[in-house]
Amino acid sequence: MRKKILLVSVASVLVLSSCQGKVSSMQEEASTPSADSTLPPVETKDPNTKYKPAFPGQTRAPGVKTSAAYEARIITDGLDQPWGIVQLPDGRFLINQKTGTMRIVSPDGKKSDPIKGLPEVNSAQQGGLLGLT
DSSP states (O other): OHHHHHHHHHHHHHHHHHHHHHHHHHHHHHHSOOGGGEEEESOOSOOSSOOOOSSTTSSSOEEEOOOOOOOOOOOOOOOSSEEEEEEOTTSOEEEEETTTEEEEEOTTOOBOOOOSOOOOOOOSTTOSOOOOO
């Protein structure tokens, strides 16, 4: 009986240790962009604060080239600093604008009047109506 337990234990250790190496190497490959996929930083303007970054590159994330398929279409224009967007269950979009208003936009681009009843928003500097969930 002890031989069977010892044999199972040794086999388990071998299997787990061989898997651990594969997981680590897969994690490294997934988290390390290849040299040809890294581009210059996305943000190139001067910082909008005087705070010192905690580490190099914190405020200047590199651009990344991807092979993921995507489609970009402008469905409406004339919004006032659109900031967040959420797709509603019926296919329309709820869009908040930094200045403190929200609108609903249909997939064909028709905008609603601003939604009423929102609290007053101070949109100066880094304030504003910023996120949607």
